[in-house]
Amino acid sequence: MQRVPEPELMDEEDQAKAYAEADFSEPHDHFVSLFQAAFPDSLTGTVLDLGCGSADVTIRFARAFPNCRIDGVDGAEAMLGFGRKALRSAGLEHRIRLIRGYLPDASLPLRSYDAVISNSLLHHLADPMVLWTSVQRFGKLGAPVFIMDLLRPQSEDQLNGLVRHYAADAPEVLKRDFSASLRAAYRPDEIRAQLDNAGLTDFTVEIVSDRHLVVSGRLPFPNV
Numbered sequence: 194m195q196r197v198p199e200p201e202l203m204d205e206e207d208q209a210k211a212y213a214e215a216d217f218s219e220p221h222d223h224f225v226s227l228f229q230a231a232f233p234d235s236l237t238g239t240v241l242d243l244g245c246g247s248a249d250v251t252i253r254f255a256r257a258f259p260n261c262r263i264d265g266v267d268g269a270e271a272m273l274g275f276g277r278k279a280l281r282s283a284g285l286e287h288r289i290r291l292i293r294g295y296l297p298d299a300s301l302p303l304r305s306y307d308a309v310i311s312n313s314l315l316h317h318l319a320d321p322m323v324l325w326t327s328v329q330r331f332g333k334l335g336a337p338v339f340i341m342d343l344l345r346p347q348s349e350d351q352l353n354g355l356v357r358h359y360a361a362d363a364p365e366v367l368k369r370d371f372s373a374s375l376r377a378a379y380r381p382d383e384i385r386a387q388l389d390n391a392g393l394t395d396f397t398v399e400i401v402s403d404r405h406l407v408v409s410g411r412l413p414f415p416n417v
């Protein structure tokens with residue numbers, strides 16, 4: 194199936210509300226457990242969540258790694274507004290900061306981070322290389338990088354089946370976005386080419402469910 198890009202920022206109020214109110218516990222808990230499996234050493238220090246949206250992954254990650262502080266960045270104020278409410282309810286405002294910033298130009302409170310994570314940002318970006326340059330710009334040398342995103346289905350039938358299965362009872366706006374996101378997502382070979390282009394040749398790309406893939410690795414030290 195041919196890729197069809199979707200808009201970058203999720204800044205429509207009804208779109209952000211539907212996303213923030215949806216139950217993503219299964220894929221987002223999966224995100225955290227796959228990170229733990231990929232990087233079993235205990236994680237401390239600072240974490241950057243690129244395209245954090247309404248901060249559901251950010252909050253689950255903070256609960257799983259109590260010795261971390263997390264900065265989440267997103268370009269859409271509508272999504273960040275729901276994220277700030279969620280932070281208050283979770284009582285995690287002392288460990289998570291949400292920053293409005295548009296990648297690749299965002300300016301962040303720290304120059305570099307001990308780990309970089311991102312969920313479902315890659316397929317939104319007009320230029321996918323923005324993600325790979327951002328992880329290298331903001332991650333420390335040797336830092337774990339863990340990116341989860343949707344996997345573009347191989348056919349219209351498969352796409353419609355996923356939307357029916359996972360979004361049957363969802364509001365129309367969420368169904369529309371899920372379908373558009375699946376269409377905008379990449380295939381593993383396309384991501385492999387992006388990574389090789391960015392010099393992230395040791396990063397792995399793995400399909401982890403019927404609709405998700407994970408890219409992970411540690412930021413390389415320069416050759417001397």
Ligand SMILES: C[S@@+](CC[C@H](N)C(=O)[O-])C[C@H]1O[C@@H](n2cnc3c(N)ncnc32)[C@H](O)[C@@H]1O
Binds near residue numbers: 267294311
């Ligand atoms: C599908 S949402 C994922 C949100 C969150 N990571 C999650 O998993 O719940 C993608 C987010 O990326 C943000 N985004 C897209 N392009 C961006 C860019 N160039 N700079 C900053 N944020 C961006 C959107 O505004 C949106 O909130």
